[in-house]
Amino acid sequence: MKYTLLAISLSSAIIISCEKTKITVPPEVATFTNQSSGIYFITAPGVTYEVPVGVTTISDKDRTITFSVSSPTGAVQGTDYTLSGTSVLIPAGQTLGKIVVSGDFNSYSTGRKDTLVFTLNTPEVAPSDYNGSFKLLMRGPCFDGDVTITDMAGDYTKTFENASYGPYTTTISGIISTSATTGKGSIDNLYDSFGPVEIRFDWTDPSNTMVEIPLQKTDLEYDVGQPFYVRTKPGASNKFSVCNQQLAFILDVLVDINGTLYYYDNGVEYTMAR
Numbered sequence: 001m002k003y004t005l006l007a008i009s010l011s012s013a014i015i016i017s018c019e020k021t022k023i024t025v026p027p028e029v030a031t032f033t034n035q036s037s038g039i040y041f042i043t044a045p046g047v048t049y050e051v052p053v054g055v056t057t058i059s060d061k062d063r064t065i066t067f068s069v070s071s072p073t074g075a076v077q078g079t080d081y082t083l084s085g086t087s088v089l090i091p092a093g094q095t096l097g098k099i100v101v102s103g104d105f106n107s108y109s110t111g112r113k114d115t116l117v118f119t120l121n122t123p124e125v126a127p128s129d130y131n132g133s134f135k136l137l138m139r140g141p142c143f144d145g146d147v148t149i150t151d152m153a154g155d156y157t158k159t160f161e162n163a164s165y166g167p168y169t170t171t172i173s174g175i176i177s178t179s180a181t182t183g184k185g186s187i188d189n190l191y192d193s194f195g196p197v198e199i200r201f202d203w204t205d206p207s208n209t210m211v212e213i214p215l216q217k218t219d220l221e222y223d224v225g226q227p228f229y230v231r232t233k234p235g236a237s238n239k240f241s242v243c244n245q246q247l248a249f250i251l252d253v254l255v256d257i258n259g260t261l262y263y264y265d266n267g268v269e270y271t272m273a274r
Contacts, residue, residue, distance in 0.1 A: 026056070027126070028055060028056055028057040028059075028125060028126070029055070029056050029125065029126050029127060029128040029129075030053065030054070030055050030056075030065045030120050030125040030126065030127050030128065030132075031053075031054055031055075031056065031120075031127075031128045031130075031131040031132070032051065032052060032053060032054075032118070032120070032131050032132070032133070032134040033052040033053070033054045033096070033131075034131055034155075034157075034169070035052060035131075035134065035155055035157060036131065036133070036134060036135065036154065036155060037134065037135045037136070037137070037153070037154035037155065038051070038134070038135075038136050038137070038154070038274055039136070039137045039138075039139070039151055039154075039245050039274065040101060040103060040136055040137065040138045040139070041139060041140070041141070041142050041243060042103035042104075042105055042108040042109075042138060042139070042140055042141075043140075043141050043142070044105060045105040046102075046105075047103070047105075048100050048101060048102050048103075049100070049101045049103075049136065049138075050098040050099070050100055050101075051098060051099040051100075051101060051118055051134055051136065052096065052097075052098055053065055053067075053088045053090075053096070053097045053098060053099060053120075054090075054095050054096045054097065055090055055095050055125055056095070056128075057095070058093060058094075058095055059090075059092060059093075060092050060093070061092050062089060062090065062091055062092050063089075063090045063124055063125055064087050064088070064089055064090070064124050064125075065087060065088045065089075065090060065097065065120060065124070065125050066086070066087045066120075066121045066122075066123065066124070067086075067087070067088070067099065067118050067119060067120050067121055068118075068119050068121055069083065069116055069117065069118050069119070070116070070117050070119075071114060071115060071116050071117070072115055072117065073113070073114045073115050074114070075114035075115075075116060075138065079104065079107070080103065080104050080107040080108075080114065081101055081102060081103045081104060081107075081114075081116070081138065082101075082102045082104075083099060083100065083101060083102075084098075084099060084100035084101075084102075085099075099118065101116070101136065101138075103138050105140075108138065108139060108140035108141075109140050109141065110140060111139065111140045111141065111142075111146070112139065112140055113137065113138065113139040113140075113148075114137075114138045114139070115135060115136065115137055115138070116135070116136045116138065117133060117134070117135050117136075118133065118134040118135075118136065119132060119133045120132045120133070137151060142242060142243035143206070143243070144203070144206060144207075144209050144241055144242055144243050145203060145206020145207070145209075146206075146242075147181075147201075147203045147209070147242050148242070149175055149177060149183035149201055149203075149242075150175050151242050151245075152172055152175060152185070152201065152240065152242060152245070152247075153172050153173055153174075153175050153185065154171070154172065154173075154274075155169055155170075155171050155274075156169065156170045156171070156172070156247070156272035156273060156274060157169045157274065158271075158272070158273040158274065159189075159192075159270075159271070159272045159273075160270075160271050161191070161192075161251075161268050161269065161270055162268060162269050163269065163271070165192075166192075168189070168192050169189065170187060170188065170189045170190060170272055171187070171188045171189060172185050172186070172187050172188075172199065173185060173186050173188065173196075174186045174196075175201075178200075181202065181203050181204040182200065182201060182202050182203075182204070183200070183201045184198060184199065184200045184201065185198075185199055185201075186198060186199065187199040187213070190213075190218075190230060190251075191230065191251065191253060191265075191268075193218075193220060193228075194218040194219060194220060194228065194230065195218065195219035195220075197213060197216055197218060197230060198213065198214060198216060199211065199212070199213050200212045200213070200214065201240060208239075209239060209240055209241065209242075210238055210239060210240070211232070211238050211239060211240040211247055211249055212232050212238060213230055213231055213232045213249070213251070214231060215229060215230075215231040216229065216230065216231070217229050217256070218230055222255045222264065226255050226256060226257050227255070227256050228253060228254070228255055228256075228264065229253075229254040229255070229256060229261060230251065230252065230253055230254070231251075231252050231254075232249045232250060232251060232252070233249075233250040233251070233252050233267055236249065236250035236267075237249075237250070238250060244273075245273065245274045246271065246272060246273045246274075247270075247271070247272040248269075248270070248271050248272075249270050250267050250268065250269060250270065251265075251267075251268040251270045252265070252266060252267065252268070253265040253268065
């Protein structure tokens with residue numbers, strides 16, 4: 001949380017106990033490092049994409065993570081794309097690895113789109129039950145005016161405020177089209193604090209793709225009866241890019257005190273990237 005309440009009340013006493021507390025160590029699992037999706041633009045021969053893989057514990061021995069991959073859109077391994085291997089080696093003392101995906105530029109140079117679904121498998125390291133799959137959208141060279149707005153959904157692990165606070169993760173979900181050139185969805189963990197709020201997209205002018213967070217009340221309060229509000233600053237340069245999978249906008253955070261909105265944080269330079 002980034003906001004500070006005006007007062008904190010203590011309603012319980014401190015109880016000292018001589019009983020021992022049993023500590024439960026969670027089991028080791030393999031994950032996609034808390035990422036669930038990504039987009040891969042194959043803009044030239046040799047451009048690759050790295051799918052992150054990790055384990056939740058450190059070991060003094062090498063570990064192998066196995067996975068399977070499928071394509072609901074019909075991409076063929078060995079023809080449309082290749083992988084760095086059928087498993088990922090995590091060296092002793094480390095927790096991270098990667099699957100390198102190499103798309104065939106000839107297959108995607110005309111703007112073709114495909115989806116790959118990676119699924120972690122047992123045997124050596126069990127997959128987690130919360131982050132055991134990763135969906136990768138692959139497509140050829142991109143033009144921001146050629147928008148499939150649902151491509152903007154997913155996690156943005158490189159979220160920064162004023163280029164200094166961060167990175168942290170925000171998530172866009174529930175995107176729907178509202179016209180041929182507009183859409184809307186929800187953005188969660190905005191300002192590293194707030195629950196889902198509405199976000200809007202407009203690519204009516206392909207050379208000026210715009211994003212807006214309309215003025216709205218959030219799920220948190222500065223003090224009792226003093227809710228936070230957010231909005232993108234009117235008149236500012238608030239942009240999004242399907243091709244770069246990035247958003248850049250100016251955010252205002254306000255507090256409603258007795259029916260009047262006051263700035264809590266004025267003009268935050270907000271950036272989001274995968």
